[in-house]
Amino acid sequence: MAEKKQTFESSLQELEKIVRRLEEGESSLEESLKLFESGVRLSRECQERLNQAERRIEVLLKDEDGNPVLHPIEKEDLREELREPKVKRRIVFDEDDDDDSPF
Numbered sequence: 001m002a003e004k005k006q007t008f009e010s011s012l013q014e015l016e017k018i019v020r021r022l023e024e025g026e027s028s029l030e031e032s033l034k035l036f037e038s039g040v041r042l043s044r045e046c047q048e049r050l051n052q053a054e055r056r057i058e059v060l061l062k063d064e065d066g067n068p069v070l071h072p073i074e075k076e077d078l079r080e081e082l083r084e085p086k087v088k089r090r091i092v093f094d095e096d097d098d099d100d101s102p103f
Contacts, residue, residue, distance in 0.1 A: 008049045015042040 006014070018039040022032060063069040 006045075008046060011042050011046050011049075015039055015046065018042070 018035050021027060022035055022039070027035060058068065061069055
């Protein structure tokens with residue numbers, strides 16, 4: 001059965017769920033790898049959709065003579081929450097009293 005193509009928003013939402021599950025660190029290695037693979041696939045799909053949207057916008061932008069003109073999007077033009085990516089990093093160390101090794 002063919003998989004129905006998701007919208008950009010639903011793909012992004014699913015990607016965010018995957019990231020949260022991976023950040024929790026409670027999944028097995030195998031499950032984490034599957035989640036990571038799905039996340040990479042969704043990330044690529046979202047990036048391609050953004051690239052397609054950018055190409056469409058470039059075609060739609062025209063000068064006063066009706067000729068297409070490329071206008072680069074400046075960082076200042078973006079909404080505040082899109083300016084800096086929010087990256088969370090968490091390192092979890094299991095404490096094992098029986099092991100004196102620092103690693």
